[in-house]
Amino acid sequence: MIGFTNCLSTLFVPILGPMEYVYIAASIVIGIAFLFLLTKVPNKWRRPIIIGVTFVAGWFYFIEFIIPSSSEMASIRKETLVAERLVRQAANDVSVVETRVAAQEEARKNKKKTSITVSPAMCSQRTASADKDLSAALTHLDKIKSDLESAKPKADSRIESELKIADAFARDHHLTKDMVESDTYNGKSVIVNDKIKALMKRSNDITSANNSITLPFPKEGEKWEAGAITLINSAKSQLGNITQPGSNLTGILNKAADKIVEARTSVVSDNFLSRYKLPLATVNSVVGSFAFALGLFGLFSIHGKAIAKRKKGWYNSLAFFIAIATMTVLGFLDRYAAPHGSVYADFSHTAYRIVFEGGLTALQSTMFSLVAFYIVSAAYRAFRIRSVDAVIMMISAFLVMLSVVPVGMWMTSGLHGNLKFLKLENIGDWIMTLPNMAAQRGMQFGISVGGLAMALRIWLSLERGSYFDKQL
Amino acid sequence: MSHANWTVYVLEGTIVFLILYKILSARAGKKLFIRRIPGLSAIDEAVGRATEMGRPMLYSTGLGGLDIVSLQSLSILSHIIKVAAKYRARIIVPTADALLYSIAEEAARDAYEAEGIGESFNPDDVRYLSGDQFAYASGVVGILNREKCSAAFYFGNFFAESLILAENGQHVGAIQVAGTPCITQIPFFIASCDYTIIGDEYYAASAYLSREPTLLGSLVGQDYSKAIIIAVILFGIFAVSAVAVSTVPSLETILLRFMGAFKG
Numbered sequence: 001m002i003g004f005t006n007c008l009s010t011l012f013v014p015i016l017g018p019m020e021y022v023y024i025a026a027s028i029v030i031g032i033a034f035l036f037l038l039t040k041v042p043n044k045w046r047r048p049i050i051i052g053v054t055f056v057a058g059w060f061y062f063i064e065f066i067i068p069s070s071s072e073m074a075s076i077r078k079e080t081l082v083a084e085r086l087v088r089q090a091a092n093d094v095s096v097v098e099t100r101v102a103a104q105e106e107a108r109k110n111k112k113k114t115s116i117t118v119s120p121a122m123c124s125q126r127t128a129s130a131d132k133d134l135s136a137a138l139t140h141l142d143k144i145k146s147d148l149e150s151a152k153p154k155a156d157s158r159i160e161s162e163l164k165i166a167d168a169f170a171r172d173h174h175l176t177k178d179m180v181e182s183d184t185y186n187g188k189s190v191i192v193n194d195k196i197k198a199l200m201k202r203s204n205d206i207t208s209a210n211n212s213i214t215l216p217f218p219k220e221g222e223k224w225e226a227g228a229i230t231l232i233n234s235a236k237s238q239l240g241n242i243t244q245p246g247s248n249l250t251g252i253l254n255k256a257a258d259k260i261v262e263a264r265t266s267v268v269s270d271n272f273l274s275r276y277k278l279p280l281a282t283v284n285s286v287v288g289s290f291a292f293a294l295g296l297f298g299l300f301s302i303h304g305k306a307i308a309k310r311k312k313g314w315y316n317s318l319a320f321f322i323a324i325a326t327m328t329v330l331g332f333l334d335r336y337a338a339p340h341g342s343v344y345a346d347f348s349h350t351a352y353r354i355v356f357e358g359g360l361t362a363l364q365s366t367m368f369s370l371v372a373f374y375i376v377s378a379a380y381r382a383f384r385i386r387s388v389d390a391v392i393m394m395i396s397a398f399l400v401m402l403s404v405v406p407v408g409m410w411m412t413s414g415l416h417g418n419l420k421f422l423k424l425e426n427i428g429d430w431i432m433t434l435p436n437m438a439a440q441r442g443m444q445f446g447i448s449v450g451g452l453a454m455a456l457r458i459w460l461s462l463e464r465g466s467y468f469d470k471q472l
Numbered sequence: 473m474s475h476a477n478w479t480v481y482v483l484e485g486t487i488v489f490l491i492l493y494k495i496l497s498a499r500a501g502k503k504l505f506i507r508r509i510p511g512l513s514a515i516d517e518a519v520g521r522a523t524e525m526g527r528p529m530l531y532s533t534g535l536g537g538l539d540i541v542s543l544q545s546l547s548i549l550s551h552i553i554k555v556a557a558k559y560r561a562r563i564i565v566p567t568a569d570a571l572l573y574s575i576a577e578e579a580a581r582d583a584y585e586a587e588g589i590g591e592s593f594n595p596d597d598v599r600y601l602s603g604d605q606f607a608y609a610s611g612v613v614g615i616l617n618r619e620k621c622s623a624a625f626y627f628g629n630f631f632a633e634s635l636i637l638a639e640n641g642q643h644v645g646a647i648q649v650a651g652t653p654c655i656t657q658i659p660f661f662i663a664s665c666d667y668t669i670i671g672d673e674y675y676a677a678s679a680y681l682s683r684e685p686t687l688l689g690s691l692v693g694q695d696y697s698k699a700i701i702i703a704v705i706l707f708g709i710f711a712v713s714a715v716a717v718s719t720v721p722s723l724e725t726i727l728l729r730f731m732g733a734f735k736g
Contacts, residue, residue, distance in 0.1 A: 064475075065475060065476055066475070066476045066481070067475065068475055068476075068477075069475050085728050085729065088728055089724060089725065089728055092715055092716070092724060092728075095716075096719075271475065287571070288537075288570065288571050291570040291571040291573070291574050292570040292603075293570075294570060294573065294574050294600075295567075295570035295573045295574075295600030296570075296600075298573065298577075298595075298598075298599060298600050299599070299600060299601075301595075301596065302596050302599060305596070313618065363606070363607075363610075364604070364605075364606040364607070367606035367609055367610050367633075367636065368606055368632060370636055371632055371635055371636060374635045374636060374639040374664075375635065377639060377642075378635060378638075378639060378660060378663035378664045379663065381642075381663060381664070382659075382662065382663035440655050442671075443655055443658075443670065443671035443672070444655065445698060445701050446671045446672030446694075446698060447653040447655075447671055447672050447674070447675070449487065449672065449694045449697045449698055449701070450653075450672040450674065450675025450676070450694055451540050451541070451653070451675065452484075452487060452488075452491075453491050453675065453690045453691075453693065453694050453697075454540050454543065454544055454675055455540050456488060456491060456492070456690075457495075457686070457687075457690060458540070458543060462495060462686050462690075463543075463547070463686075463687075
């Protein structure tokens with residue numbers, strides 16, 4: 001098995017010089033032969049093959065998803081869930097007291113009578129409950145911290161050993177820097193592959209999670225945000241002042257809970273199948289590149305016929321061939337032909353940049369800029385008052401537009417106190433974050449369930465379509 | 473979320489069970505009702521119009537690769553091509569993804585063969601244009617204007633190019649039907665197209681057009697699933713509100729646990 005793997009590795013080792021062109025030519029020949037063979041597979045075999053591959057791949061992703069992450073990371077995720085719940089519970093207790101204190105203070109300032117009372121018994125009960133929850137949360141966070149701290153060296157040592165293997169492989173096969181992918185690790189440039197990249201991401205994720213839990217308050221000039229433990233300790237020390245007006249412990253505790261969520265989402269969650277997702281994606285890319293060749297053949301066929309038959313606008317087809325030839329030649333020249341640092345290298349690089357950035361990018365921007373003009377014409381049609389729906393849409397759009405331009409904010413800048421909610425920026429924000437967001441989320445639920453049903457039908461070959469024209 | 477938790481096992485398991493159960497009951501012969509969707513009813517009208525005018529139609533699969541959205545688009549394409557083949561109307565299918573191109577070509581060929589006129593299929597009518605967003609958009613706009621398309625269908629994943637395509641369709645006087653699950657593009661299609669299929673109607677399209685029991689059953693299963701999701705949302709609203717006003721710590725703990733179960 002090891003011999004076979006080595007053999008495969010040697011076959012796919014990057015290579016420079018004349019042999020590279022042999023490899024490119026051989027890849028094209030193999031690709032064409034593969035496509036030819038695929039087209040010759042009879043329909044009665046092709047469909048079962050497609051359905052079989054879909055079914056197996058579907059099972060892989062399904063099992064990979066339902067199997068929980070590795071026990072080490074799963075335990076961290078579980079701990080964060082408990083810690084977050086405790087902090088949110090404490091925030092809720094604190095919020096009950098703070099809201100009442102704030103309401104009483106507001107009434108006192110406005111010299112109004114209020115029925116809201118802040119009884120010392122309720123305060124002490126809520127404070128004691130919050131204190132207990134926060135102490136429990138800190139215990140869980142300490143456990144998370146120590147788990148993350150022990151996971152980090154393990155992740156780093158795996159990176160080190162993989163880096164050594166990659167380095168030895170590059171040395172054995174005389175690979176130069178131009179032929180391999182590199183990245184920066186611990187301040188030095190190293191050779192990386194997909195496995196090393198995944199390990200490096202895992203290590204970075206552990207660091208981020210640890211930061212979300214443990215970072216202290218930043219000093220002046222420092223830009224990070226304090227971690228959950230720091231925030232909770234700070235809130236705990238201020239619990240005694242909760243009845244003082246202006247106290248904002250709820251905000252601090254909610255921030256701490258958010259930091260715990262941040263840590264949970266940072267933690268890489270994988271199981272023994274996750275490592276095969278990247279190679280599968282690579283297989284998908286390879287199959288996709290075969291299909292790209294098919295697409296290119298289709299384009300050649302359409303435009304070749306147009307030129308041969310002198311169809312109307314045949315010169316556009318000629319432009320297609322000239323463009324594709326120019327980009328291909330300049331692309332190859334830029335990458336391979338000229339030795340680095342030579343006059344030819346500068347020439348080919350400049351020519352490539354002129355065509356790519358001066359030509360293609362400018363054309364793309366031109367097309368994109370058309371959107372602005374089309375928005376105006378589409379808006380004109382959409383906002384014509386034809387029905388009640390169109391009136392509601394026009395008024396909403398008008399308010400949202402005004403809410404984001406300075407003149408709109410100026411128009412209602414005089415509204416204060418109880419009328420503050422009528423400020424255009426508040427109305428615009430309300431429209432976007434409540435009715436608009438609710439409608440969007442409603443649609444999103446329907447779309448997700450529809451997508452799930454469609455995926456299920458394809459996976460179980462229940463879907464009827466031209467690609468599966470009869471159920472198996 | 474990278475991996476499922478118990479909430480996902482339960483919720484997803486229930487949804488999958490409901491969909492499969494309804495599919496099986498539909499296949500066993502149970503009659504199912506599906507409401508009228510004007511945008512999908514307009515497809516036949518658009519094909520008829522194109523036939524009368526003697527001008528081709530255009531079907532864009534959008535920018536998506538070979539994914540669920542595009543497979544649904546191919547399903548709709550297959551139906552439209554069958555109708556077009558019946559009336560001997562021409563339909564041009566520009567694609568932006570090479571994988572999708574080869575499948576769309578086969579779908580079109582199969583649709584013509586299903587109508588018994590396989591020899592009328594012109595492979596040049598299914599085209600791969602470019603994987604680049606605006607190169608694809610300019611290609612489609614070119615086809616719309618050169619061929620003076622009488623109908624244009626946009627089904628799939630669309631991004632900033634949606635308005636460019638739909639406005640050019642308007643310009644050439646095409647009757648336009650669009651459907652996309654990309655929420656940000658739906659307003660543009662509504663503004664520019666004659667009919668727009670929104671949200672999960674997109675996934676209802678193949679059931680609506682074909683009236684296959686399997687697809688109808690799946691659609692009804694989806695509706696039951698949505699009812700469950702609505703119930704969970706309503707209970708979530710109640711839980712959040714109750715936690716905010718509650719003075720009973722044990723109730724708060726239970727409700728917070730419930731809400732925590734839905735977190736990743």
